[in-house]
Amino acid sequence: xxxxxxxxxxxxxxxxxxxxxxxxxxxxxxxxxxxxxxxxxxxxxxxxxxxxxxxxxxxxxxxxxxxxxxxxxxxxxxxxxxxxxxxxxxxxxxxxxxxxxxxxxxxxxxxxxxxxxxxxxxxxxxxxxxxxxxxxxxxxxxxxxxxxxxxxxxxxxxxxxxxxxxxxxxxxxxxxxxxxxxxxxxxxxxxxxxxxxxxxxxxxxxxxxxxxxxxxxxxxxxxxxxxxxxxxxxxxxxxxx
Amino acid sequence: xxxxxxxxxxxxxxxxxxxxxxxxxxxxxxxxxxxxxxxxxxxxxxxxxxxxxxxxxxxxxxxxxxxxxxxxxxxxxxxxxxxxxxxxxxxxxxxxxxxxxxxxxxxxxxxxxxxxxxxxxxxxxxxxxxxxxxxxxxxxxxxxxxxxxxxxxxxxxxxxxxxxxxxxxxxxxxxxxxxxxxxxxxxxxxxxxxxxxxxxxxxxxxxxxxxxxxxxxxxxxxxxxxxxxxxxxxxxxxxxx
Numbered sequence: 130x131x132x133x134x135x136x137x138x139x140x141x142x143x144x145x146x147x148x149x150x151x152x153x154x155x156x157x158x159x160x161x162x163x164x165x166x167x168x169x170x171x172x173x174x175x176x177x178x179x180x181x182x183x184x185x186x187x188x189x190x191x192x193x194x195x196x197x198x199x200x201x202x203x204x205x206x207x208x209x210x211x212x213x214x215x216x217x218x219x220x221x222x223x224x225x226x227x228x229x230x231x232x233x234x235x236x237x238x239x240x241x242x243x244x245x246x247x248x249x250x251x252x253x254x255x256x257x258x259x260x261x262x263x264x265x266x267x268x269x270x271x272x273x274x275x276x277x278x279x280x281x282x283x284x285x286x287x288x289x290x291x292x293x294x295x296x297x298x299x300x301x302x303x304x305x306x307x308x309x310x311x312x313x314x315x316x317x318x319x320x321x322x323x324x325x326x327x328x329x330x331x332x333x334x335x336x337x338x339x340x341x342x343x344x345x346x347x348x349x350x351x352x353x354x355x356x357x358x359x360x361x362x363x364x365x366x367x368x369x370x
Numbered sequence: 371x372x373x374x375x376x377x378x379x380x381x382x383x384x385x386x387x388x389x390x391x392x393x394x395x396x397x398x399x400x401x402x403x404x405x406x407x408x409x410x411x412x413x414x415x416x417x418x419x420x421x422x423x424x425x426x427x428x429x430x431x432x433x434x435x436x437x438x439x440x441x442x443x444x445x446x447x448x449x450x451x452x453x454x455x456x457x458x459x460x461x462x463x464x465x466x467x468x469x470x471x472x473x474x475x476x477x478x479x480x481x482x483x484x485x486x487x488x489x490x491x492x493x494x495x496x497x498x499x500x501x502x503x504x505x506x507x508x509x510x511x512x513x514x515x516x517x518x519x520x521x522x523x524x525x526x527x528x529x530x531x532x533x534x535x536x537x538x539x540x541x542x543x544x545x546x547x548x549x550x551x552x553x554x555x556x557x558x559x560x561x562x563x564x565x566x567x568x569x570x571x572x573x574x575x576x577x578x579x580x581x582x583x584x585x586x587x588x589x590x591x592x593x594x595x596x597x598x599x600x601x602x603x604x605x606x607x608x609x610x611x
Contacts, residue, residue: 242599249595251587274593309610345609346492352515354490358483358602361595365603366610368586369550 158208177210233323241272242357248276291335305339399449418451474564482513483598489517532576546580
């Protein structure tokens with residue numbers, strides 16, 4: 130049984146304020162929960178409609194009804210389980226050779242997708258501006274499909290960082306160099322800006338190179354590609370060499 | 371004013387059955403509605419919270435409250451206007467040199483994103499299996515960001531088609547050739563399968579080449595890339611040559 134007090138706490142974890150208050154975030158689905166067991170992340174408690182996770186020792190597992198699951202899930206079609214996990218200590222910052230930098234990404238689906246891409250392409254670290262959406266938000270965790278377990282995600286003042294980094298700062302810009310002709314250096318920060326407004330001026334001013342994905346269609350639309358799709362196409366290109 | 375009968379009709383347009391019954395589909399937002407005016411698609415009626423479209427002649431425009439807009443919008447954050455549009459006649463099928471073929475794509479966001487990618491990369495035509503989600507569904511139209519106006523989308527029995535096409539059938543497969551070494555022919559069908567189950571066996575048996583996006587990360591996750599992201603990365607690669 131799930132008390133209504135507990136339900137209320139879990140529902141509140143969509144908001145950063147409450148995640149910090151309870152020191153908890155939420156992970157859904159047995160598949161990702163199983164991957165967590167072998168990670169540094171710590172599961173505190175699991176609520177599940179089945180007994181597929183019962184082999185896990187030292188973790189409190191409560192069997193719940195699917196009606197209760199619907200109440201605590203953030204998914205339109207809830208999976209089998211919801212795990213309450215402890216917020217990890219922020220890791221020490223170590224600069225990596227190939228990094229993604231996000232300046233003000235707001236959409237949880239975009240951040241989750243970019244984390245998943247970083248994992249696929251072996252980018253070890255994502256550095257986010259302080260106003261980028263929190264990666265512990267349930268929708269980001271879900272969209273990352275477990276990749277948040279393998280990619281370091283750091284929140285940082287970008288102004289300071291970009292000025293002092295040893296990596297080459299490369300950002301997307303409509304008037305940038307064609308990615309198909311651009312030679313990526315060994316050490317780089319790939320910088321992407323907010324969905325609507327792009328990157329802030331301070332960030333833009335720190336770019337050493339601007340790149341763009343050329344449009345091949347005849348479309349006169351002013352729409353650019355979605356930021357996570359652009360990230361995927363650029364990473365695909367970097368790793369083709 | 372919007373009658374409750376009208377609201378009910380508009381809300382029903384999420385379902386293909388009702389789109390066909392009324393011969394209508396729905397487009398949201400002034401930006402896309404403006405692009406429609408210069409397309410072969412025909413707008414029947416517009417409901418808007420502002421007067422930004424009033425310069426359009428010969429189209430009935432009803433000013434509505436934002437409360438009413440919320441009732442007829444399929445967006446979490448409704449835009450300014452909703453247009454009721456006539457379902458176009460199915461276009462005659464003409465084979466193009468570079469096509470995307472979708473076998474059983476179910477997620478409206480994925481189909482919309484793939485339409486947007488086709489538009490960006492100048493792919494003229496997408497051929498969908500008959501069980502692929504209908505592109506006139508409101509969520510697909512929204513995710514395509516107006517690109518449905520410029521890309522031909524055809525629904526077809528794939529078995530017949532793939533057997534007789536002059537194009538080379540190329541599909542994604544975990545054990546396929548590395549896309550970075552693969553030489554794309556001039557005339558091809560890029561074939562992508564259902565989100566969960568991949569392509570049907572009949573489709574798979576018609577492939578002349580299987581390709582894969584190599585994973586660079588150390589992740590042992592069994593998760594593959596999302597189908598629309600895979601499409602973007604492959605198209606990005608094709609056009610890099």
